[in-house]
Amino acid sequence: MRFSYPVVVALALTAIVSPTASAATCTWTSTNLPLPAGLTQGVVRAADSLSGYAGEAQTSGGTVHAVRWVGGQAVDYGTVPGYSHAFVSGVNKSGTIVGHTSATTGNHQRAFRSVGTALQVLPEPAGAQHSWANGVNDAGDIVGEVGSNVTSGGSTYLVRTAVLWPASAPGTVVKLGGLPSTGQTLGQAVDQDGTVLVEYYPTITNSIDATALYLWKAGSARVLPTPSGTTSVYGEAISNGRVAGAINAGGMVGAVWEQDGSITKPVASNLITSINRTGQTTGWKIVTGLTAAHWVWQGTAKVGTLSGQRTFEVSADNGTVAGYSWNSTTFSQPAFWRCS
Template sequence: MSIRRTAVVAVVALTGALVAVTAPAASAATCTPTYLPLPAGLPNGAVTAADSGGGYAGYAYVVTRGLSMIIKAVRWSDGQVTDLGQLGTSNVTVTGVNRQGTVVGYVAGPRGFRSRDGKLEQLPTPSGYTGALVEGVNDNGDIVGSAVSTPPDTAPYSIYTPVLWPASGSAPVALTGLPTTGYAKAKAVDQDGTVLVEHYPARNSSSATALYLWKAGTARKLANPSDTTTVRGWSLSNGRVAGETYPASGYDGKGVLWDQNGVPSRPAGSAYLRSINRSGQSVGWSTATGTYATWQLATRAATLTDRPSVDVSADNGTVAGRSVPSAGANSLPTVWRCG
């Protein structure tokens, strides 16, 4: 899919205008949970990613003596769970999965990984860097993330460089065509190879001030709402971006949806949007209801009330995360269908 740029994008980019959202919230739909199975010996877990064909990925864990944890990567497909284990003995953070079942993420260090043949393998760290965070994978097998370095002028804090691990298996490459000041992080990848990038204005910045959509060496800056000082980009799907912005105070975050032309809007009552699917269904936190909620483009569509944490909007229309079904119960990987 090519990302279209129209005259209205240029106007928004110059003015920082925000498209007003007047659509009222729809009546809250009922959301029915389904609890996914867990591997033996791992009684807790969560969904943190979904593929384009109805599968999910995330983690499962057990609390051991001394309140430490063993955390392993897992994949769910056709109602079955696969334990992918750890990277060596390191606990995992799972950030993405594609239709072919490749699961990606990272461990402390940081070191990036992908799954192959039922286990995790480390991705190569780009030359000249000390580590890598992996943030996403598309159905072609392209993997994106950020290489990590700690230059003397920023030590002990790290800076980041957006990186692509091509599906061909060739060496990872840094993304070109982005601003040369400050630094940037790759946050997500779309099915057509477009990468969502956060830009930080200085090497010692802790918050991003701009988002870019990068493809094949060309980067397009997204317009921020007029009340934006800092911005976070969480998800990219079918040309749409979900995220959040903060005003000068640094508090009172608000959810933002950038449409396929790069025009931002405020979905009704959203504090943030964490994930968006191909059809424009997003999930995040609703200040209007004090719960997790879903939106269809600008309109709130459903609320979730059973002690959830919901971070995934899947292409099959479900949303997913984890929940505690009753007081004292384990935290279970959960998928909700709303409607």
């Protein structure tokens, strides 16, 4: 299950060392990122392995464009021809942006990647009605899932299957083998070594609660351990062998699967949404109703203090975190935060 917020450039950044637990007294300060001409609000969704970001920004009419920020420049990638919205999920150091579209008419979701500054749809297997690209690594491997309509018991369900668009075979799409053959699988993210994080749903009728997380690589998969009593799991990100997400065992708790398979739980978290190569994470905890407080952790400890209205979407490898802020006049302003 992908948790996200509605919908947005990156200023040049010097190298920043990721905060550690010893930096617990630091203060996170924000820097707003400019929007391309004609776009009114936005959000950072992803960061590359250097110092760039990518995300979305929208026009006053509500059309959503893909945007990349790097070297002090805001680059408007626009939309896929024939589609009204481009929702971004990943970017690599070469500037390849991936995500999915929605159609100007109808409800067809289509995975895309950027070629230069243009967006192009990715191929779908025969029989697929929808596709989503959820992540890309620096090698150019893209992961996601495709969806096909299946009728069972008189009802029609959208059944999703994890796929890879391999950099070694441009223009092709491969369903991931070595995973359970029943239910549904979602390709959530891909590590730099090609390891794919997969959520597994045991039935075609339930697209809400995954019951297992798998790490897939080169045709084989292994399941991640979960505590006794776990009823559902969430896999959001993978970096340097660590997986970020949550465990539901009588309550939803943020979790990180370490490189050895052990599980750590960042204090006061319900979901860990992003992790960088040093293990710095971002995520949130429900405070009341639908109101969530967003934080940064290193290991299990919160890092520093935060103020203002903000949402964190990504923990970048340069040590910053990024997402958007808002106030009474601006619904969403793309921004990054630095620990100092």
